[in-house]
Amino acid sequence: MASVNSPAPGPSLRMRNIRKSFGATAALGGVDFDLMPGEVHALVGENGAGKSTLMKILSGAIAADSGTIELLGTPFLPRTTFDARTAGIAMIYQELALAPHLSVADNIVLGMEPERCGILRRSVISRKAQDALAQLGHENIPVDVHVGTLPPASQQIIEIARALATGCSVLVLDEPTSSLSREDVERLFKTIRRLKAAGTSVIYISHFLEEVQEISDRYTVLRDGCSVGNGMTGEATTGDIVRLMIGRSIDQLYPHSVHERGEELLSVKDLQGVRKPRSASFALHRGEVLGIAGLIGAGRTELLRSIFGLDRIKNGSIRVGHSIGCATPQKRWSQSVGMVSENRSSEGLAVHLSVMDNITMNLRRDATRLGFISPRRLQRRAEESMRLLGIRADAALHSVDTLSGGNQQRVALARLLHEDVDVVILDEPTRGIDVASKSNIYSLIDRMAAGDPALNLKPRGVLVVSSYIPELLGICDSIAVMCRGVLGPSYATKDIDQHRLLEEAIGKGMTE
Numbered sequence: 001m002a003s004v005n006s007p008a009p010g011p012s013l014r015m016r017n018i019r020k021s022f023g024a025t026a027a028l029g030g031v032d033f034d035l036m037p038g039e040v041h042a043l044v045g046e047n048g049a050g051k052s053t054l055m056k057i058l059s060g061a062i063a064a065d066s067g068t069i070e071l072l073g074t075p076f077l078p079r080t081t082f083d084a085r086t087a088g089i090a091m092i093y094q095e096l097a098l099a100p101h102l103s104v105a106d107n108i109v110l111g112m113e114p115e116r117c118g119i120l121r122r123s124v125i126s127r128k129a130q131d132a133l134a135q136l137g138h139e140n141i142p143v144d145v146h147v148g149t150l151p152p153a154s155q156q157i158i159e160i161a162r163a164l165a166t167g168c169s170v171l172v173l174d175e176p177t178s179s180l181s182r183e184d185v186e187r188l189f190k191t192i193r194r195l196k197a198a199g200t201s202v203i204y205i206s207h208f209l210e211e212v213q214e215i216s217d218r219y220t221v222l223r224d225g226c227s228v229g230n231g232m233t234g235e236a237t238t239g240d241i242v243r244l245m246i247g248r249s250i251d252q253l254y255p256h257s258v259h260e261r262g263e264e265l266l267s268v269k270d271l272q273g274v275r276k277p278r279s280a281s282f283a284l285h286r287g288e289v290l291g292i293a294g295l296i297g298a299g300r301t302e303l304l305r306s307i308f309g310l311d312r313i314k315n316g317s318i319r320v321g322h323s324i325g326c327a328t329p330q331k332r333w334s335q336s337v338g339m340v341s342e343n344r345s346s347e348g349l350a351v352h353l354s355v356m357d358n359i360t361m362n363l364r365r366d367a368t369r370l371g372f373i374s375p376r377r378l379q380r381r382a383e384e385s386m387r388l389l390g391i392r393a394d395a396a397l398h399s400v401d402t403l404s405g406g407n408q409q410r411v412a413l414a415r416l417l418h419e420d421v422d423v424v425i426l427d428e429p430t431r432g433i434d435v436a437s438k439s440n441i442y443s444l445i446d447r448m449a450a451g452d453p454a455l456n457l458k459p460r461g462v463l464v465v466s467s468y469i470p471e472l473l474g475i476c477d478s479i480a481v482m483c484r485g486v487l488g489p490s491y492a493t494k495d496i497d498q499h500r501l502l503e504e505a506i507g508k509g510m511t512e
Helices: 051-058 081-086 104-108 122-135 152-165 182-197 209-215 238-246 300-308 329-334 344-348 355-359 375-389 405-419 435-450 469-475 498-505
Strands: 013-022 025-035 040-044 066-071 089-092 170-174 201-205 218-223 226-232 264-273 280-285 289-293 313-320 337-340 423-427 461-465 478-483 486-492
Touching: 013 051, 025 040, 025 051, 040 051, 040 209, 051 089, 051 170, 051 201, 081 089, 089 152, 104 122, 104 152, 122 152, 152 182, 182 201, 182 209, 209 238, 218 238, 238 435, 264 300, 264 461, 280 461, 280 486, 289 300, 289 435, 289 469, 289 498, 300 313, 300 329, 300 337, 300 423, 300 461, 329 337, 337 405, 355 375, 355 405, 375 405, 405 435, 423 435, 435 461, 435 469, 469 498, 478 498
Parallel strands: 025 226, 040 201, 040 218, 089 170, 170 201, 289 461, 289 478, 337 423, 423 461
Antiparallel strands: 013 025, 013 066, 218 226, 264 280, 264 313, 478 486
């Protein structure tokens, strides 16, 4: 224990007046950031606020234009990621950097394999891997299996174990829970607390503010490339942090337009998929936002895919308007049903094509004259959508993969608006995007259900799957819960609360 007269320990990491520009765009405008020994410090902000740029400078991936960094009281200027790793800074990105065809042990020692006379020392490799996993309390992970055969949560632990094996004093976790179940999140938090107790400092980047409050000691908020606030997490509310992030109150996050319920657009009765869903029945009306809650693996995504014709069904019926029966995705589009998948990059967008191509993909016929497509007309339609939905891109001809997650999601939704569908199916529409982008998506969903005569938009029926219950309670008119493949009855949002939804999601009082 330190004596009364001992000075308080200084920061293990100190970043001062960090600036970085990319051409005419200022990504960081003079950011200050401190990290104390054995601390979990949350770094939060919108997509594009500068979090990733700041951490890439710390990890040696890019160089700052100006500013100073001190690591353990010593000036620190990483020129490469190897410099940073050697100094004890490890960054684990949202997209894990593992070799799936190699074993757990080989991944943990990758790049620093112990050898003698050019021959790998397999027994030493195995022992180093086991020691690293033991430090994390995960001795149960076998070191001889291929990483690609393990679930995402275990792969993440292997990334952290690799950081420990190289001698990590500062660990940066970028959106570590975006693809984890709640049970896996709890395991990860136990690992973080174990690292903290051992003296490792952790920088935790997340859009899930509830997790930030649960796991972090302090927070720093970035907005538009500047640090706009920081403090002790236990002394701040979610609303305080949101106000710093987006410059307005959390009360303004969820829109509250009046939705007039109209005719039935979609009816599902006793639907059963090959594996899931086991049983699902519901009806969706024009002017309604119907939410599907439930735990990961409950069968919510399979339900949406079965309705849209992506997965085969065994029993039950699907009625779209006056049409009954199974269909292909192409036929569902012709029946005025559109869907945005939870996996934007591989199923929701053609990421290597331009913003214009993605938005107008289904509008080629409208932009054709005498058999020729008019690029000018397509670009005009795309730019109109960009203004309407607030899509931030330098130009409609820029590639989609250069955009932030929130802007990519708006591009996918813009295509549905142009398609003029009656039924909009959204699977995890705000996963992995920041609070401000979520607010824009919520406004768009509200506009889809309410309609907008000024923009010649008719009311639609919106079916939403989300793992974030406050989101469903904020945007939906009614909510049904899926548990173990079975969809329960729908409730008016005003008649149900988060506690009741969680009880139903975990199957409390239910039998198999």
